[in-house]
Amino acid sequence: MAEENRAPNLLPAVVILGACLWMFTMTGGGDVFVEEVLGKAYDSQGEHFLRGDVGVDAEVIAHEVLIVDGKARMYFGPFPAFLRIPLNLIYPVERGYWSRALGFCAGMIALAAFAGLARMALRSSQLSSRWRNWVGNVSVVGFGLASPLLLLLGNLSIYDEAIIWGLAWSLAALYFACRFLTGEGVAWTRVLLAFSLCAGAALLSRATFGVPFVLIAPILGYGLLRRSEKFSLAALFLPLGAAFVFYVFLTYARFGSFSGMPLRYSINSEQREFALKHGLFRLERVPYSFADYFILRVPELKHEPPFLQAGRQPYEHPTLYVMPFTESYTSLLWCSSWILLGASLGVAMLLRTGDSGGVERMIAAILFLQVILILSFMCLVFAFFVFLRSGPVFRLRYALIALVAVSAVINSLSTLSWLVEADLNVPAKTRAKWNKFLGSSLKDQRA
Numbered sequence: 526m527a528e529e530n531r532a533p534n535l536l537p538a539v540v541i542l543g544a545c546l547w548m549f550t551m552t553g554g555g556d557v558f559v560e561e562v563l564g565k566a567y568d569s570q571g572e573h574f575l576r577g578d579v580g581v582d583a584e585v586i587a588h589e590v591l592i593v594d595g596k597a598r599m600y601f602g603p604f605p606a607f608l609r610i611p612l613n614l615i616y617p618v619e620r621g622y623w624s625r626a627l628g629f630c631a632g633m634i635a636l637a638a639f640a641g642l643a644r645m646a647l648r649s650s651q652l653s654s655r656w657r658n659w660v661g662n663v664s665v666v667g668f669g670l671a672s673p674l675l676l677l678l679g680n681l682s683i684y685d686e687a688i689i690w691g692l693a694w695s696l697a698a699l700y701f702a703c704r705f706l707t708g709e710g711v712a713w714t715r716v717l718l719a720f721s722l723c724a725g726a727a728l729l730s731r732a733t734f735g736v737p738f739v740l741i742a743p744i745l746g747y748g749l750l751r752r753s754e755k756f757s758l759a760a761l762f763l764p765l766g767a768a769f770v771f772y773v774f775l776t777y778a779r780f781g782s783f784s785g786m787p788l789r790y791s792i793n794s795e796q797r798e799f800a801l802k803h804g805l806f807r808l809e810r811v812p813y814s815f816a817d818y819f820i821l822r823v824p825e826l827k828h829e830p831p832f833l834q835a836g837r838q839p840y841e842h843p844t845l846y847v848m849p850f851t852e853s854y855t856s857l858l859w860c861s862s863w864i865l866l867g868a869s870l871g872v873a874m875l876l877r878t879g880d881s882g883g884v885e886r887m888i889a890a891i892l893f894l895q896v897i898l899i900l901s902f903m904c905l906v907f908a909f910f911v912f913l914r915s916g917p918v919f920r921l922r923y924a925l926i927a928l929v930a931v932s933a934v935i936n937s938l939s940t941l942s943w944l945v946e947a948d949l950n951v952p953a954k955t956r957a958k959w960n961k962f963l964g965s966s967l968k969d970q971r972a
Contacts, residue, residue, distance in 0.1 A: 532648040533661035535640045542669040543633055550629045550678045552958050558622035562950040563587060563683035565621040566599055568613060570606035579778045589683070591780070591790035598779045598790065601687050604694075604730040628681035631693040632674055638696035639668045639906065645703060646913035652922070660922055663929050664913065667863045671932035673902055675940045682950040691734030694727035695903055698738045703910065705745055706884060717745065718760035725768025732772065737895045737903070739769060744887050799847040810845045811897055818900055822856045824935055830963040833935065835942040854943045860936035863928040864905050866921065871908030874915050881911060 548554045565585040573580050583590050583597035591598040608627055613620050643664045647657045668674065677689040701720035708716055724742065728735025742765055749757045773783060780787050788800035817840070825834035835854035840846060857865060875881045875889050889911075892904035912918060918925070944951050945959045 531654050531657070532644045533654075533657040535644050535661050535665050538662040538665045539636055539640050542636060542666065546632055546636070546669060546675075546678055547629060549675070550625055550632070550681070552955050553962075556955065556958075557626055558619050559625050559952060559955065560622055561624040561680075561682050561686070561952065563589060564624040564681070564686070566601070566683055567605040567686070568609050568620050568623070570599060570601075570603065571610040571613065574603070574606060575610065579775060588793060590792055591787070592792060593780055593790050600779075601683060602691070602728075602730045602732065603775060604690055604726055605686055607729075624681040624686055628678060628686050628689055631686075631689045632678050634693040635674060635689070635696050636665070636669055638693070638700045640665045641700045642696070642703060642906065642910045643913055645700075645707065646910045649914045651916055651919055656919070656922060660913070660918060660925065663926050664863075664909075667861075667929040667932060671861055671863060671929060671936045673861075675936060676943070679940055679944045680948055680951050684950070687731045688734075691727050691731030692902065694723045694730055695734045695738070695901075696906065698723035698727055699903065699907060702738075702741060702745060702888065706882075713749075713754065714757045714760045717749075717757050718764065720745070721761050721764040725765045728765075728768050728772055733895070733899045734901065734903075735768075735772075737891045739765065740891050741888055744884055796847055803844060806898065807845070813842060813845060814900055817851050817853050818857050820856055820858075822859070824855055824859055824939060831938040831941040831945070833938040833942050834946075835939040836947045854947065855935070855939045859932070860939060861905075861932055863925055863932050864909050866925065866928060867912035867918075868905040868908035870915070870917050870921075871910070871912035874911050875908065885911070 551557055563586060566581055566589075569582040569585045573582075579598070580596050581590075581599045583592075586597060586599050589599065589601075591600060605627060609620075609623055612623055640661075643661045647661050650657060650660075652660060674689075674692070677685045677692070681689070698720050701716050701723060705713065705716045705720065720738075721742070724735060724738035726735075727738060742761055746758055746761050749761070777783055780790065788797055788805070791797045791800075822838075826832065827834050837850040837852060837854075839849065840851040841849055843849070872889075875886055889904065889907055892901070892907055895901045896904045941959065941963075945956055945963065
């Protein structure tokens with residue numbers, strides 16, 4: 526029994542990966558306070574909140590500004606702005622330079638939440654204690670180096686900062702939801718309170734990450750309602766409900782409607798006209814988006830570091846997308862094949878009678894709907910969680926280790942190529958520093 530219930534020790538992997546990700550995020554460790562693209566917009570938003578205003582200074586939001594009745598607005602979630610309020614009061618000299626430090630914190634929350642999910646799943650797996658440690662640590666390495674997390678930490682512009690916080694809090698909420706499904710007794714209230722707080726933070730970071738958990742919350746609360754667990758129900762619904770109400774009223778205060786992000790106010794005429802003519806979401810885009818993410822696009826090799834070429838691909842679908850190119854620089858089949866293998870088998874476990882419960886299937890269905898909307902990584906993570914606790918993980922443990930190794934190399938080199946050569950939102954000094962490092966590596970090789 527002790528062997529069966531023993532969870533793997535994943536803390537060393539998280540700590541070592543955290544140190545590596547710090548070096549990567551800070552371009553060698555020293556560039557902590559850097560002005561990322563439009564990063565000051567969150568500082569400005571926080572200052573406006575303190576004055577009871579939902580606006581933002583137009584000059585700091587620049588080309589992403591929305592003009593509503595002559596006033597500047599931003600559509601990004603308010604959570605990063607909330608974090609900046611106390612930081613700027615305590616240490617105002619770094620105003621506008623918090624993006625990397627805060628983004629790294631979000632990355633560590635995401636990494637810790639994934640490690641918690643892997644640890645929880647492997648506790649009930651059929652693997653030996655030794656192999657639980659191997660599979661668990663390898664999976665954590667895969668998430669750290671062979672997932673979109675690396676790209677988000679490499680470019681913490683206003684766009685990616687909102688996404689990484691949404692990802693981090695979503696993974697944390699998923700972790701507490703899974704703990705609730707396996708927990709008992711008084712832990713329910715604490716776990717559900719943590720789930721609610723994390724889900725609310727995800728909603729306020731980026732709504733498309735938080736909305737699935739607004740739908741998951743009633744599923745978790747159904748059984749509590751039948752048992753009249755009043756304190757647990759309050760813990761589950763009050764924080765998340767408050768965040769949802771705040772988000773709805775903030776949206777209305779910003780745009781005079783509840784429609785979310787009305788691009789009719791955008792100063793970008795091309796995007797505004799496209800949104801008005803074709804809409805923000807159409808089902809016709811789904812198969813093309815899936816093909817773009819999962820098509821077997823072989824990475825292009827080159828002789829100089831970083832040895833893989835990542836760039837924009839032509840994508841001529843003028844009635845489906847406003848841009849004539851795609852910004853997915855590599856296929857998930859190459860950079861995250863490890864999780865695709867596990868997630869595919871996890872989906873099979875979810876569909877097979879007796880391998881999972883109805884609540885898990887409903888959670889998976891909600892996360893799959895999210896995939897259709899924004900191609901989120903969350904559904905893959907949940908399906909991978911189901912895979913780790915199942916029987917097939919024993920037979921595929923060697924394949925999983927090999928795929929993590931291959932995916933980590935491909936994703937790391939492709940991400941570095943994208944940041945250095947193609948991503949226009951990377952600060953010039955950061956790009957120059959990476960180019961200097963790669964140039965030095967090339968010289969050392971030739972020497």
